[in-house]
Amino acid sequence: MPRSLRISGPAPALDRRPRAHGEPVAVTTGRLEAFSDGVIAVAITLLVLNIQVPTPPLPPGKTLAHELGANWPVYAAYVTSFLTIGIIWINHHVMIRRLREPDHMILFLNLLLLMSIAVLPFATDLMAAYLRQSSGQHLAAAIYSGAFLMMALFFATLNRHLLVVKPQRLREEIPVERRRQILYRSIAGVIPYGIATALAVISPYVTLAICGALAIFYAFPISSGGAAAEA
Amino acid sequence: MPRSLRISGPAPALDRRPRAHGEPVAVTTGRLEAFSDGVIAVAITLLVLNIQVPTPPLPPGKTLAHELGANWPVYAAYVTSFLTIGIIWINHHVMIRRLREPDHMILFLNLLLLMSIAVLPFATDLMAAYLRQSSGQHLAAAIYSGAFLMMALFFATLNRHLLVVKPQRLREEIPVERRRQILYRSIAGVIPYGIATALAVISPYVTLAICGALAIFYAFPISSGGAAAEA
Amino acid sequence: MPRSLRISGPAPALDRRPRAHGEPVAVTTGRLEAFSDGVIAVAITLLVLNIQVPTPPLPPGKTLAHELGANWPVYAAYVTSFLTIGIIWINHHVMIRRLREPDHMILFLNLLLLMSIAVLPFATDLMAAYLRQSSGQHLAAAIYSGAFLMMALFFATLNRHLLVVKPQRLREEIPVERRRQILYRSIAGVIPYGIATALAVISPYVTLAICGALAIFYAFPISSGGAAAEA
Amino acid sequence: MPRSLRISGPAPALDRRPRAHGEPVAVTTGRLEAFSDGVIAVAITLLVLNIQVPTPPLPPGKTLAHELGANWPVYAAYVTSFLTIGIIWINHHVMIRRLREPDHMILFLNLLLLMSIAVLPFATDLMAAYLRQSSGQHLAAAIYSGAFLMMALFFATLNRHLLVVKPQRLREEIPVERRRQILYRSIAGVIPYGIATALAVISPYVTLAICGALAIFYAFPISSGGAAAEA
Numbered sequence: 001m002p003r004s005l006r007i008s009g010p011a012p013a014l015d016r017r018p019r020a021h022g023e024p025v026a027v028t029t030g031r032l033e034a035f036s037d038g039v040i041a042v043a044i045t046l047l048v049l050n051i052q053v054p055t056p057p058l059p060p061g062k063t064l065a066h067e068l069g070a071n072w073p074v075y076a077a078y079v080t081s082f083l084t085i086g087i088i089w090i091n092h093h094v095m096i097r098r099l100r101e102p103d104h105m106i107l108f109l110n111l112l113l114l115m116s117i118a119v120l121p122f123a124t125d126l127m128a129a130y131l132r133q134s135s136g137q138h139l140a141a142a143i144y145s146g147a148f149l150m151m152a153l154f155f156a157t158l159n160r161h162l163l164v165v166k167p168q169r170l171r172e173e174i175p176v177e178r179r180r181q182i183l184y185r186s187i188a189g190v191i192p193y194g195i196a197t198a199l200a201v202i203s204p205y206v207t208l209a210i211c212g213a214l215a216i217f218y219a220f221p222i223s224s225g226g227a228a229a230e231a
Numbered sequence: 232m233p234r235s236l237r238i239s240g241p242a243p244a245l246d247r248r249p250r251a252h253g254e255p256v257a258v259t260t261g262r263l264e265a266f267s268d269g270v271i272a273v274a275i276t277l278l279v280l281n282i283q284v285p286t287p288p289l290p291p292g293k294t295l296a297h298e299l300g301a302n303w304p305v306y307a308a309y310v311t312s313f314l315t316i317g318i319i320w321i322n323h324h325v326m327i328r329r330l331r332e333p334d335h336m337i338l339f340l341n342l343l344l345l346m347s348i349a350v351l352p353f354a355t356d357l358m359a360a361y362l363r364q365s366s367g368q369h370l371a372a373a374i375y376s377g378a379f380l381m382m383a384l385f386f387a388t389l390n391r392h393l394l395v396v397k398p399q400r401l402r403e404e405i406p407v408e409r410r411r412q413i414l415y416r417s418i419a420g421v422i423p424y425g426i427a428t429a430l431a432v433i434s435p436y437v438t439l440a441i442c443g444a445l446a447i448f449y450a451f452p453i454s455s456g457g458a459a460a461e462a
Numbered sequence: 463m464p465r466s467l468r469i470s471g472p473a474p475a476l477d478r479r480p481r482a483h484g485e486p487v488a489v490t491t492g493r494l495e496a497f498s499d500g501v502i503a504v505a506i507t508l509l510v511l512n513i514q515v516p517t518p519p520l521p522p523g524k525t526l527a528h529e530l531g532a533n534w535p536v537y538a539a540y541v542t543s544f545l546t547i548g549i550i551w552i553n554h555h556v557m558i559r560r561l562r563e564p565d566h567m568i569l570f571l572n573l574l575l576l577m578s579i580a581v582l583p584f585a586t587d588l589m590a591a592y593l594r595q596s597s598g599q600h601l602a603a604a605i606y607s608g609a610f611l612m613m614a615l616f617f618a619t620l621n622r623h624l625l626v627v628k629p630q631r632l633r634e635e636i637p638v639e640r641r642r643q644i645l646y647r648s649i650a651g652v653i654p655y656g657i658a659t660a661l662a663v664i665s666p667y668v669t670l671a672i673c674g675a676l677a678i679f680y681a682f683p684i685s686s687g688g689a690a691a692e693a
Numbered sequence: 694m695p696r697s698l699r700i701s702g703p704a705p706a707l708d709r710r711p712r713a714h715g716e717p718v719a720v721t722t723g724r725l726e727a728f729s730d731g732v733i734a735v736a737i738t739l740l741v742l743n744i745q746v747p748t749p750p751l752p753p754g755k756t757l758a759h760e761l762g763a764n765w766p767v768y769a770a771y772v773t774s775f776l777t778i779g780i781i782w783i784n785h786h787v788m789i790r791r792l793r794e795p796d797h798m799i800l801f802l803n804l805l806l807l808m809s810i811a812v813l814p815f816a817t818d819l820m821a822a823y824l825r826q827s828s829g830q831h832l833a834a835a836i837y838s839g840a841f842l843m844m845a846l847f848f849a850t851l852n853r854h855l856l857v858v859k860p861q862r863l864r865e866e867i868p869v870e871r872r873r874q875i876l877y878r879s880i881a882g883v884i885p886y887g888i889a890t891a892l893a894v895i896s897p898y899v900t901l902a903i904c905g906a907l908a909i910f911y912a913f914p915i916s917s918g919g920a921a922a923e924a
Contacts, residue, residue, distance in 0.1 A: 287592055
């Protein structure tokens, strides 16, 4: 086990020092959530701008059904990204709820996580545009899946900071066993995106299929709420 | 009456178990609302991007009034979608306010409901672009109305989950009679969109007219607040 | 004085009936504000999409300074619309804070007010695109100013509903004199936009100048907070 | 020391007068934050619309990697703007948290600050589009850095208003020494953007490099939270 993941001994006592007079020194957890919610809500809704209406009038011999059907990579990438952002929103909420008060490193890591979410409309558009091209399709798929990989990595890093580095900032003490379990789960969430990214070399369809399957797997409540809520 | 809609006997006792130590296991209703509000507010405002300014300078012999007037399907679809999203926002709020704490299935169904709302800027653009075309107009209208149909279906499904499957998650116990009434009303809301979608085969104008009439009917407070608030 | 504006006698007693068992029947003022804030924040920020970057490389003999300078109507319309939406946001907040709980008519009128705000990115774009054209400039200016006029009208209508029709829904009783004063002020806010719209027949520059002057006048805190806060 | 920055003597007693009967006269700090959060969250997320997908199919002999690589100014400007907006959001929150209740001048200055943030998607697009052009590159860089300069200026002006002009509106009394320190820090934050803007005359690369370095310096929590939180 690498040292950076070692969680041992009891959590330090919670830091409940009173603030210096007249000095709110940090961002509240509430506003951190509100801002993160805002960015995630805008990013998930902007995805729709990638779905273009075929310019009318249609060329002779073409039907709207055919034109829309030819765009299926756009819809597949849309649904995958929408569900994935929806899942990360749930997980983000569960993670931040454990936090009493953010420090500057948490704000910084959260900003990187939000950036990895905010670029998804671009990555989704790239994937959809190149999936069926004979050139560029592998790189486009690697960037798409790689964007999810970054998101999972920043998420795990932020979780590690909360649970291992600064457990005194947790709202309530969490037993070592449980913190280890939560952390391992979010690290495990990185792996399938790593595989999907690597497989882009072979086929962009495989990459999209894995990302789509992960989105459905995590979003659909087959598990009793636990696994998906920490994926 | 199909089994899935049967509500019988008293609601189970409310589940007020204390949470496990240090373990916020679910998303709060408050943040579920905040995120949903964000997505709905962005979707309703993005609709305006579909209204294009005619590129100046105008071709000789054309007036701006003529050019803008020729775009009337854009405005009709805009107003219809804006009011419909506004109504679903009201109904969503009324529905979620009944909830004490979401479970994973509620989060999943809510995410699908949000997706059906988030695609409306695309469906609206499609409808407006093809309404007066001689090809594709029926499909475009069916997709437009079908998007509202999906929204109504996800709404009714979520309502059913709250009122029938997991009544123990309600904030306060609601009598069986009243739960049945609320549920039937939201199922009834599905029907007119089904009719509008079916009629797209005959005429896209009829479909748009029905959707527009429904938007005005539900939005305008002729009824004393009840019907529209649950449509 | 038209009958519809007559405020006489004491306000009816506040309606503080307890809600029916298990029945949250209305949208809370808090969520009404949150949703309105969201729509207004998205609309005000989407305005920037109207400011286009001149496509590089520049044609020979043209400088970027010249190209950007030629776009001055875009900046003038942007600043005017930004400040105007900012002012309406302040006024909206002041208005809604007086409300204890919305009824369905308030939700409906608020939705119309939000629609009039949400179309401003289009109206602003139209104004900027046609201001210096030799055709369409008068209509574009009339639509621009007319959008502000609609906004002011819906605002006054909503205010009248709150203060005259349903004063029992106010958070605290407001003396008749004060209610009359507030209402007259928001009706007075309609007049200058009516004049600006009418003057579009003469010159679109005059219309833009009036709208810009109003935005600066209301936004700039020369008055001690009162006038602008109710304009 | 210019007179306008002089802070002397104890802060005036906090103004805790009860409000006039039935009269909420001002916008609450909470809603000021919520609206500002909304605008900032939309602006930071809209930045992604500047990142264009190369239109497929690619011209013969070009790879997607080459096309994307040629867009590096877009990514550099994106990351710089994203982090800078993220930092200003943190600083805005810290500043507003000190406030008990805004007055009209605070709302006005805050609106100007939000406008300087809302135009950043345009300034970022301009910078990225012209960085490597042989014409317009200096002006584009000056406008980009100048937008950050404006933002820093409005921030410092708002901070000065809070700390010097209206200290009676602070939530808690802050000692003169501490107020002076906070104010000087936010004024100091203006200087590097002034330098970056001036250096646009020499090289747009230098300007972008300085803005990027500032974003990383302020965002990365090397300092123990203080410096960056007030930059």
